[in-house]
Amino acid sequence: MSFGERARAALAAHGPLCVGIDPHAALLDAWSLPQSGEGVREFGLRTVDAAAGRVAAVKPQVSFFERFGSAGYVALEEVLAAARAADLLVIADAKRGDIDTTMDAYAAAWFTPGSPLEADALTVNPFLGVGVLDGAFALASRHGKGTFVLAATSNPEAAAIQRARTAQGPTVSASVVADVSARNTADTADGEWGSHGFVVGATVDWADAGIAAFTPPAPILGPGFGTQGAGPADLRTRYGQAAPQVFASESRSILKAGATGIADAIVGAAEAYREALRHG
Numbered sequence: 665m666s667f668g669e670r671a672r673a674a675l676a677a678h679g680p681l682c683v684g685i686d687p688h689a690a691l692l693d694a695w696s697l698p699q700s701g702e703g704v705r706e707f708g709l710r711t712v713d714a715a716a717g718r719v720a721a722v723k724p725q726v727s728f729f730e731r732f733g734s735a736g737y738v739a740l741e742e743v744l745a746a747a748r749a750a751d752l753l754v755i756a757d758a759k760r761g762d763i764d765t766t767m768d769a770y771a772a773a774w775f776t777p778g779s780p781l782e783a784d785a786l787t788v789n790p791f792l793g794v795g796v797l798d799g800a801f802a803l804a805s806r807h808g809k810g811t812f813v814l815a816a817t818s819n820p821e822a823a824a825i826q827r828a829r830t831a832q833g834p835t836v837s838a839s840v841v842a843d844v845s846a847r848n849t850a851d852t853a854d855g856e857w858g859s860h861g862f863v864v865g866a867t868v869d870w871a872d873a874g875i876a877a878f879t880p881p882a883p884i885l886g887p888g889f890g891t892q893g894a895g896p897a898d899l900r901t902r903y904g905q906a907a908p909q910v911f912a913s914e915s916r917s918i919l920k921a922g923a924t925g926i927a928d929a930i931v932g933a934a935e936a937y938r939e940a941l942r943h944g
């Protein structure tokens with residue numbers, strides 16, 4: 665089954681919430697875990713445990729593991745494997761992007777079945793040109809994996825580059841959405857979701873980003889919920905018709921509940937998003 669269709673099924677079964685696994689230093693302290701590879705391993709595994717069966721997806725933020733070097737990567741490998749074994753879709757947030765041949769090596773790391781870092785999907789950076797991602801799109805599709813291409817990110821600094829106009833007229837964000845959508849269309853049967861989705865932050869005004877005309881039939885990763893200010897109601901107000909395609913990603917706002925409170929925090933947030941979708 666393609667990643668696009670797996671994403672659609674997971675969202676239909678569990679609703680929009682995607683739990684971010686971001687072991688910030690302050691959160692490790694709050695969870696009484698050490699500042700080490702062992703600390704991020706334990707943090708990640710406990711979060712996976714709390715998320716399993718309750719949400720569609722988890723999104724480990726690779727940087728928080730990477731800061732412990734090889735020990736962090738060993739921990740990340742274990743967290744990825746545990747999440748996949750628990751039937752959670754795993755979106756590795758590593759924002760990879762480089763020239764085509766180098767990008768292909770990143771793709772091999774995250775998409776090859778049996779690779780230590782195997783994930784279901786990876787966030788990728790199109791700002792070296794969408795074309796450099798073609799090898800990654802192809803490898804992902806071959807193995808039922810997917811990508812989330814940065815289109816309109818949640819951070820305020822993004823506007824200066826992403827709202828800029830390309831030589832052809834549309835914004836950079838719109839141009840990314842159009843270019844990736846064309847590849848999905850070429851690669852996907854009629855009526856199916858494409859496997860190459862988009863990062864569009866929950867803080868983003870679609871008209872301002874120049875993407876209001878799009879409802880791309882592909883999953884959308886929506887960070888910016890929770891600590892960055894957006895809430896369940898923004899599923900409808902921001903994403904409109906595309907709301908059922910959104911993985912609403914929250915990290916700190918859920919993780920701050922601590923090791924003992926996280927399961928309840930996930931149950932409550934997951935229901936709030938499902939409710940917003942039903943009645944928004």
Ligand SMILES: O=c1ccn([C@@H]2O[C@H](COP(=O)(O)O)[C@@H](O)[C@H]2O)c(=O)[nH]1
Nearest residue numbers: 725817818865887890891892914915916
């Ligand atoms: O546009 C983007 C893309 C990715 N992120 C990542 O999502 C989480 C957000 O964490 P919160 O604690 O829920 O704010 C984090 O890993 C970011 O690197 C994003 O925020 N915006």
